[in-house]
Amino acid sequence: xxxxxxxxxxxxxLPPEVRCETDHRGVMLRVPPGHWLAALAxxxxxxxxxxxxxxxxxxxxxxxxxxxxxxxxxxxxHHVLVATPLPRSSPRLPTATGIxxxxxxxxxxxxxxxxxxxxxxxxxxxxxxPDGFEGHPLRKDFVLAARAAKEWPGVKEPGERPVPRAxxxxxxxERPVPRAxxxxxxxxxxxxxxx
Amino acid sequence: MTxxxxxxxxxxxxxRGVIALLEENCTVCMLCAxxxxxxxxxIESHQEPVPGTEYGAGDPARAPAGRGxxxxxxxxxxxxIDFSLCMYCxxxxxxxxxxxLFWSPEFSYAETDIAALTHEQGRLREWxxxxxxxxxxxxxxxxxxxxxxxxx
Amino acid sequence: xxxVDLPPPGVAGRPGTGPGVITVDAGxxxxxxxxxxxxxxxxxxxxxxxxxxxxxxxxxxxxQLNVFVVAGTVTDKLAPYVLEAFQDTPLPRRVLSFxxxxxxxxxxxxxxxxTKGVDQFIxxxxxxxxxxxxxxxxxxxxxxxxxxxx
Numbered sequence: 001x002x003x004x005x006x007x008x009x010x011x012x013x014l015p016p017e018v019r020c021e022t023d024h025r026g027v028m029l030r031v032p033p034g035h036w037l038a039a040l041a042x043x044x045x046x047x048x049x050x051x052x053x054x055x056x057x058x059x060x061x062x063x064x065x066x067x068x069x070x071x072x073x074x075x076x077x078h079h080v081l082v083a084t085p086l087p088r089s090s091p092r093l094p095t096a097t098g099i100x101x102x103x104x105x106x107x108x109x110x111x112x113x114x115x116x117x118x119x120x121x122x123x124x125x126x127x128x129x130p131d132g133f134e135g136h137p138l139r140k141d142f143v144l145a146a147r148a149a150k151e152w153p154g155v156k157e158p159g160e161r162p163v164p165r166a167x168x169x170x171x172x173x174e175r176p177v178p179r180a181x182x183x184x185x186x187x188x189x190x191x192x193x194x195x
Numbered sequence: 196m197t198x199x200x201x202x203x204x205x206x207x208x209x210x211r212g213v214i215a216l217l218e219e220n221c222t223v224c225m226l227c228a229x230x231x232x233x234x235x236x237x238i239e240s241h242q243e244p245v246p247g248t249e250y251g252a253g254d255p256a257r258a259p260a261g262r263g264x265x266x267x268x269x270x271x272x273x274x275x276i277d278f279s280l281c282m283y284c285x286x287x288x289x290x291x292x293x294x295x296l297f298w299s300p301e302f303s304y305a306e307t308d309i310a311a312l313t314h315e316q317g318r319l320r321e322w323x324x325x326x327x328x329x330x331x332x333x334x335x336x337x338x339x340x341x342x343x344x345x346x347x
Numbered sequence: 348x349x350x351v352d353l354p355p356p357g358v359a360g361r362p363g364t365g366p367g368v369i370t371v372d373a374g375x376x377x378x379x380x381x382x383x384x385x386x387x388x389x390x391x392x393x394x395x396x397x398x399x400x401x402x403x404x405x406x407x408x409x410x411q412l413n414v415f416v417v418a419g420t421v422t423d424k425l426a427p428y429v430l431e432a433f434q435d436t437p438l439p440r441r442v443l444s445f446x447x448x449x450x451x452x453x454x455x456x457x458x459x460x461x462t463k464g465v466d467q468f469i470x471x472x473x474x475x476x477x478x479x480x481x482x483x484x485x486x487x488x489x490x491x492x493x494x495x496x497x
Contacts, residue, residue: 212481232454233453233454233456234456277451278476279447279450279451279453279464279474279476280447280450280451280452280453280456281447281476281478282447282453282454282478283477283478284454302477302480302481302483302484302487303483303484303487303488304476305473305474305475305476305484305487305488305491306473306474306476306491307472307473307474307491307495308474309450309451309464309466309471309474312450312474312476
């Protein structure tokens, strides 16, 4: 099916709240959470997308999360992405395992990595993280603690003599260095860092 | 296996075995340490004044009217690469603007103590003697800058 | 059509045969039995090295040393099973850590789920650096295991 045919089918078969976007990869259906299962069933039955590829989430910062599913039609050779936005405070979605059984492990991984609940999932136990792991690692506010604990080798300016840790001034008392010159370790938020 | 050190003959050109440092070319710009994704290059340095460029040294070419600032240069105290972390991506070799880092195809430097996998300046210079000459350009490749007269 | 369940793997077939154990002739009447925990990409290099060096049919005389090779990234979830596999390696045994991930966490040193080196929970005798190391580097590392053991 060409993207135009897909968009036409969606326009005829799904409620108007479902919006379509196209780019070089294919068609993306943006659905409100209430129409999630209907959209997936539509993709499987009416768009011939019988191959379930992946389900994951995107942390959109202030806008909450988006759960995205990629399905493919083996006969029609077209890709379809289905996405739904979720609020940050308590993200929950009905499980897709009733429509695509292969979503089971993807939902487990998305649940443990982002903290998104999937109602009706047969077994939402952790998949990849060890027992006792706290937090949801793929959220943008989860800091990689190892980068904050190890001192970045590039923090010194060229020719800057290293000062032993015992002799360094306390953090507030340092001579201020112009912000543009002083660079910190990449991807470590301000305020984190070795004491 | 009971023979000597495995040979590096016959390995492809630009094989990534170990990284060597030519200290004379290093200006301590810190680019390699900053760009290394594994944070495995440790550099320590200090600044020293360059002799002959003191304020008002009297050389009009260097300090016209005696108002020139004393020149300083960076002196390398420590340059170490931790090969237990290194992932041999080559970003440090590529980013070095002064060609101080080179690839060497040597690969058998296993250790019984993990701390010995951090190679200091002396050992990194030893690896320089194993760096092969650059491979010949391919057929039809443009000649390098040195041949075109662009690099003195 | 409703979703269809496939039968779970392993029920109809036979269980796995365990870690790959290949015996390598180390010369001088000594052979090394290599227990390869091939966890990730480095496992391919270890497999190449062991195939090239050849597996002996039988070694009945001479000293035999068991070498537990950890080749690949050790995640926190997998660590207990790597420890079990190490404890199941018969004595006398040595441990060889192969590749940057097994040495220190390697390129994933800052990950939330990677153990920063297999020596965090098992004693390592030889570290082979590389990402991945060449197959010849494994053979050189095994030679160092023999030297260090004497």
